[in-house]
Amino acid sequence: MASKRKRIKLFIDRTLSGNTGMQLFILLSIMVALFALSFLLLSITGNSWKTYCDDKGISKFFFPLYLLIDSNAFSNLYTNTEIDISVPTAIVACIVYILGIIVFTGMIISTLTNIIERRVEQYRQGHILYLTAGHYVIMGYDDIVPSIITSILNIHPDTDILLLTALDARIAHERLQRSLTDEQMEHLFINYGQRTSTASYKDIHLEDAIEIFVAGQHDRDDHDARNVKCINSISKYFQTLGERTFPKRITCVFESLDTYKAFQTTKIFTDIAALGIEFMPYNVHVEWARQILLKRTYQLGSDTSQSYPYPTLYGDSAPQSLTTADTKRVHIVFVGTSNAAVATAIEAAHILHFTNFGDDGTGIRTRITFIELNADKEMAMFITSHRNLFDIQPYYYMDMSDSNTEYAEHEPTRYSDTYSSHSFLDTEFEFIKGDIFNKNIQRMLDKWSASGKEYLSIFLATANQKTNFTMGMNMPDKVYENNVPIFIRIDNADAMVTNLRLIANKDFPYHHSADGETKTLHRKGRYANIYPFGMTDTAFLCDEELLMRAKIINYLYETDFPEKSVLCAMSRQSIVKDAEKRWLQLAVSLRWSNMYSAASIAVKLDILKALRNELDASTEQLTEQEVEKLAIVEHNRWNMEKLLMGYRKAMPYEDKYPLSNPSPLSKEDARDNKDNHFIHCDIRPYKELDNVRRYDKKICSYIPWIIDMARL
Secondary structure, three states: OHHHHHHHHHHHHHHHOOOHHHHHHHHHHHHHHHHHHHHHHHHOOOOHHHHHHHHHOOOOOOHHHHHHHOOOHHHHHHOOOOOOOOHHHHHHHHHHHHHHHHHHHHHHHHHHHHHHHHHHHHHHOOOOOOOOOOOEEEEOOOOOHHHHHHHHHHHOOOOOEEEEEOOOHHHHHHHHHHHOOHHHHOOEEEEEOOOOOOHHHHHOOHHHOOEEEEOOOOOOOOHHHHHHHHHHHHHHHHHOOOOOOOOOEEEEEOOOHHHHHHOOOOOOOHHHHHOOOEEEEEOHHHHHHHHHHHHOEEEEOOEEEEEEEOOOOOOOOOOHHHOOOOOOEEEEEEEOOOHHHHHHHHHHHHHOOOOOEOOOOOEOOEEEEEEEOOHHHHHHHHHHHOHHHHOOOOEEEEEOOOOOOOOOOOOOOOOOOOOOOOOOOOEEEEEEEOOOOOHHHHHHHHHHHHOOOEEEEEEEOOOOHHHHHHHHHOOOHHHHHOOOOEEEEOOOOOHHHHHHHHHHOOEEEEEEEEOOEEEEEEEEOOOOOEEEEOOHHHOOOOOHHHHHHHHHHHHHHHOOOOOHHHHHHOOHHHHHHHHHHHHHHOOHHHHHHHHHHHHOHHHHHHHHHHHHOOOOOOOOOOOHHHHHHHHHHHHHHHHHHHHHOOOEEOOHHHOOOOOOOOOOOOHHHHHHHHHHHOEEOOOOOHHHOOOOHHHHHHHHHOHHHHHHHHOO
C-alpha cells in the first residue's frame, strides 16, 4: 500500500512539475469539478437560491460560478431583504464562496505566478529555444568562446548566435558579460545541452545553422576526445536527414598540439566532406603564432575598435636581411616549452624562410632556441615528435644548469648518420638547459642582443603568466637598449603590457659622458618593445582571406596552372566556386600544405620589398630573377613543411632520382610510397630537383593573381 501511495505522489509531483500546459490543465480540471460540486450542493438545498437568481436576473446554471468568482456575491445574497434565503442555502453558499476564495483567488494567482517564475527560470537555465534557422552555433563553453562571438559579429553584425553548453546558463551568461558588450549580448542565445548528444541537435535546429563551432572545455583531460566524438555525432545526425543543404563549415577546437598535428597526415572526417561541409581544425596556440607572424596585429578583449601592431621577427619595414647579401640570421628564443612556445616555434619554422639561404642547402639559417630547466627531456620529446626532421638536421644542445657554465658558440652535438652529414634545411633548433634567471643565461641574452649578428626576438612563454611578466620586466639591459622585441604570454586580455609599451614608445633624452664631454641622445623607453600574446579570450581570429588564398593555390595545382590569359578570361565567381568544390573534396590532411603555402605569401611580399628596395611590394608581374629567388625560398619552406608534417626523406633505395639510386623507382612507385608511407623523394635541396621545380616557380609567379583572387 505504501508503495502505491508513493507512486501516486510521484505521479502528482511529476504532473505538477511538468510544463505550463499541464499546470493549467490541472487548474482548469479543479475549477470544473468545483463548479459541478457547487451546483449539486445548491440543488439539494431547496429553491430559495433559484428565486434569488430570478430576482437578480442571474442564470441558475452560472450562479455557482458567480459565488465562486465574485468576492461580493455572498454578501449580496446574505443581505438581500426581499427574498428569504434558507439556512441550508446560506451555509452551502458560504462554503462555495470560501472555496472560490481559495481556488479562484489563491490558486489562479499562485499558478500564474508559478508559470511566470518557471518561464524566467527556464530562460535563465537555457531551456527555452528561439532560433530556427540562419544562426551560428557554438557547442561547449570555453575561454575562447567570447573571441569566437566577437569574430562572428565583426563580420556579420546582425546575425544571431546560439551557445549550446552543459554549463549553468547563468554562469555562462555572467562570464560572457565580462568580455562582451551589451550590444553583442543581444545577439547571443544560451541553451543547455550536451554537445555529444544528438537529442539536443534537433531542438537547436543544428542542420539549419550557417556555421558550427565546436569549442569544448579546455580544462578537461578528454577535451579533444569529446570534441571528436561531437563531430562524429553531428555527422551521424546529418546523415539521417537525407539530401539537403547543411552548414557550410564546422570549426573544431583542439587543445593538444599532437591531436592537431594528427590531422596533417591522417584522412579523417571524410564523411563530413561528403555532406558538402568544410571541416576546419583549430588550435589556439597555432592561430596566435599566425597572428604574430602573418597579421602582425592584435586586439584586447572584445574591443575591436583599436588594433595594436606586432613587429616582424626579421627587421624593419624593408628588411635587407631577406636578401642574399646579408649575413645576419633570424634568431627566435623561446623561454619555456609550453604549448604556446612549441606551436609558435613550429609555425615560425613553417613560415620564416629567406633568400640568404641558397639552392644548394647552404647559407644563413634561421635559429630557433628553447631555454628550459628540463631542456634535455623536452628536447628528447621534441626530437621524437619530429624525428624525420632531425634525421636530416643537426641540432644544438648545451647544459647551462650549472651557474658557472659559460655560453659560447658551439657546434651541433651530432650530425645525422641516417643520411649524409650535409644538412640542407634552412632552419635549425637549439636547446639550452637552465633557468632563465641563471646569471650566465642572462649574460648570454645580453651577448646575443648586442652582437649585431642576428635579428633577435624573445618569447617568454612558460605556462605561468606571472613568471612571464616578471621576466619581461627584468630582462638584461642590453635587450631593452637594442630594441629586441619581447613577447610575453598572458592568459587573458590585459592592457598592462600594452600600456607600458605605449608609455615607453616615445623618444626620451638619454645622457652619457664620453671623452670628457656630456652627450645627449634620444631613445625609446625601457619597455618600448614588449608585446602581449596568447590571450585565450581574444584567441579566435577568423582569417577568411588566408583560407581563400589556400583554396586558390589548391585550385592552381589541381588544374596544373592554366595560362594567366585563360584565367583572366574566366569570371572570379566561377573560379572561386570551382576552388570551393575542389577544396571540399580534398582530405583534411592535404589542406595543410596549401594553408602553409598561403601563409608564406606574407613573408614573400617582404622579400620582394627587400629585392626591389621598396617600402611597398607591389603585386605587379614578377621578373624571372625574382621568381627564381622566391622559388628557392618556396622549396626550402616546402622541405620543412613536409618533414614537420611527418613525411620523411627517401632512403637511397627508395629514391626516384638517379643521383641517389642507380636503379631509381618509377614515378608511380614513388607516388605510392608518398601517399601510403609518407616517403617523399623531393625532400632535398632545390638544386637537386628534376622538373618538379617548375611547381615552385609557378606558384611564386602566380602570387599577384592569388592575392587578387583571394581579396575579400
